[in-house]
Amino acid sequence: MLRAALLTASRNRTVRRIVETAPVSRDVVRRFVAGTSVADAVAVTATLAGDGLRISLDHLGEDTTEAGHADATTRAYVTLLQQLAAHELATVAEVSVKLSAVGQALDVSMARDNAATICAAAAEAGTTVTLDMEDHTTTDSTLSTLHELRAEFPWVGAVIQAYLHRSVDDCRELATAGSRVRLCKGAYKEPASVAYQSRLDVDRSYVRCLRVLIEGDGYPMVATHDPRLIAIAEKLIVEAGRAHDSYEFQMLYGIRPKEQQRIASTGARMRVYVPYGDEWYGYLMRRLAERPANVAFFMRALATKG
Ligand code: FDA
Numbered sequence: 001m002l003r004a005a006l007l008t009a010s011r012n013r014t015v016r017r018i019v020e021t022a023p024v025s026r027d028v029v030r031r032f033v034a035g036t037s038v039a040d041a042v043a044v045t046a047t048l049a050g051d052g053l054r055i056s057l058d059h060l061g062e063d064t065t066e067a068g069h070a071d072a073t074t075r076a077y078v079t080l081l082q083q084l085a086a087h088e089l090a091t092v093a094e095v096s097v098k099l100s101a102v103g104q105a106l107d108v109s110m111a112r113d114n115a116a117t118i119c120a121a122a123a124e125a126g127t128t129v130t131l132d133m134e135d136h137t138t139t140d141s142t143l144s145t146l147h148e149l150r151a152e153f154p155w156v157g158a159v160i161q162a163y164l165h166r167s168v169d170d171c172r173e174l175a176t177a178g179s180r181v182r183l184c185k186g187a188y189k190e191p192a193s194v195a196y197q198s199r200l201d202v203d204r205s206y207v208r209c210l211r212v213l214i215e216g217d218g219y220p221m222v223a224t225h226d227p228r229l230i231a232i233a234e235k236l237i238v239e240a241g242r243a244h245d246s247y248e249f250q251m252l253y254g255i256r257p258k259e260q261q262r263i264a265s266t267g268a269r270m271r272v273y274v275p276y277g278d279e280w281y282g283y284l285m286r287r288l289a290e291r292p293a294n295v296a297f298f299m300r301a302l303a304t305k306g
Helices: 002-009 013-021 025-029 038-050 067-086 108-125 136-152 167-174 199-215 227-239 257-265 281-290 292-305
Strands: 054-059 093-097 129-131 158-161 180-184 219-223 248-252 270-276
Touching (some): 013 281, 054 067, 067 108, 093 108, 129 158, 158 167, 167 180, 199 219
Parallel strands (some): 054 093, 093 129, 219 248
């Protein structure tokens, strides 16, 4: 119930205005978001890199409805990638891009061209790009853009959401040599016609997808904070005889940092997804929806400071 309400709120303009202007919001947001500027993003990246972690940076923003906004987001990514290279962080830090932030809802070819501009900047900097996955109405379009981009930039990463019924088939198609695939549970409110609704069913689907990716020829990126799924992934990786440089774990900034350190200390690659920028509302609401304790944290902060 709470999860559904928060995910609905994540797309509600009135709730958005209230939360964005609440006096404490920015403090609370800092737990999950690196800051608003490129300098903030670079500083957090340098700290995480110093701790032996890898990073994927997300310039916050989604559901862009104006071409000018899509252009501005594209330019922000290019600037970020130049800054990562200038600070010698591009070997450990890549970027994650939402196609909706670079114009997917306006014109798919515009979004593809903007994503290609970001990929060219990543190639110049010496790093990679992963295309985030959004709600199920965009899955086919995002996967076809991925295939178009991979013709020129074969290292572009895909994201598969285990909660979708289709995902195990998508994993089979994507588990090919050199193919970087992030597997997550899925963060949007989806109907039962396309997505598993219970935690148990989502977790079972996650394990089926994990098996396909880890036993396949690609580069699996295991994105979860779930201790059981991490343990299963570690076991499957050992059974498949995978070397540490042939897969990675991924978690979100601010969530289970000790576990991030533990995984890195095993010699495995551990990448932290670090969002930054002004448009944190949708991202924050999805994080709150994932965990009641996060909502309690937010409410406590509102009660004490608001
Ligand atoms: P879940 O939320 O079920 O949590 C499982 C367990 O993890 C909890 O029971 C608890 O034990 C532990 N845990 C979780 N949060 C904790 C906390 N704050 N403190 C302590 N323990 C905690 N989604 C999407 O739709 N498209 C995308 O492109 C991406 N991209 C993405 C990248 C990366 C790197 C990650 C990690 C995640 C995404 N996601 C995503 C989000 C993803 O789909 C999902 O919503 C969240 O990762 C939460 O799911 P978990 O797998 O962590 O399990």
